[in-house]
Amino acid sequence: MVKKDVPEHRSGCPLSIALEIFGDRWTLLILRDLMFKQYSTYKEFLESGEGIATNVLADRIRMLQEQGIIVGERSTSDARIICYRPTQKGLDLLPVMVEMIIWADQYEETAAPARIMRRLREDRTGFIDEVRKRFTEAEKGKG
Amino acid sequence: MVKKDVPEHRSGCPLSIALEIFGDRWTLLILRDLMFKQYSTYKEFLESGEGIATNVLADRIRMLQEQGIIVGERSTSDARIICYRPTQKGLDLLPVMVEMIIWADQYEETAAPARIMRRLREDRTGFIDEVRKRFTEAEKGKG
DNA sequence: TAATATCACTTGCTTAAAGCAAGTGATATT
DNA sequence: AATATCACTTGCTTTAAGCAAGTGATATTA
Structure with a gap:
């Protein structure tokens, strides 16, 4: 059995609610693949x-879709494939992920390239806006 | 059995390493109690x-101490009590927590007072510095 | 100073979730 | 028509979380 339904909130504390949604080993890694690595399919995540x-x-x-953090739609060129993309709510998790990455890079041994980390530290918002644009531009393309 | 030892890194990705340390339901809530609520003992956290x-x-x-994120020392006035406080490494998790709080408050129903959230959104760094000072001042007091 | 209370845990057991291998049904390719 | 690929699901094992009770050290109270 695998079950990660977001439960009845134990407390109304925002941090607690956030952790009910993505306080686990995997959820944010999927979003990293989606937003940073530009992966978009089940197979790529896997x-x-x-x-x-x-x-x-x-x-x-399933949970991320229920929470409105990502949406999926079948590819028109290959109907087997479902392409996922982040919603606004998902894109707004970028600052959380960026701060986590900066912290880990500062205190742990990571494989992150130094110049990318430098960029990230020195221009958090610029970096985030770039990622954000990739998905909002794509949105227009469909509109 | 309860075991959360930070495992062999599966990948060198900083986000992945961060999640190995605090990617669970509880770790950041303890740090919230410590840094925002100014709780400092096992009993208060509980x-x-x-x-x-x-x-x-x-x-x-135990894990947070092993990771150098908090330190504990016995109270001089009551030797039963161990008082925990964040290290620099712990305090540097404040930006992560603040971004999580802001995100949750924006997208979920939370019990957070609106004016505190407003303060947080409009002056993230000021808020963080205030919290940080509370602990670095206390450090000086000990000499 | 003996008895009781409090503190920070630990132990043992149950329940829930993660991990793993194999299988399924739909679509695509050869 | 046969085989491959895709996004899963199912069933089982292992690990971690949840819960109740207990422990040893220190502190307070009668």
């Missing part, structure tokens, strides 16, 4: 190298 | 209203 289990991945994708 | 289990709390406190 093969991203972190080793997530198939049932957990399916479960998290 | 009674903070989120319903953490005693073994999980003990486990996370």
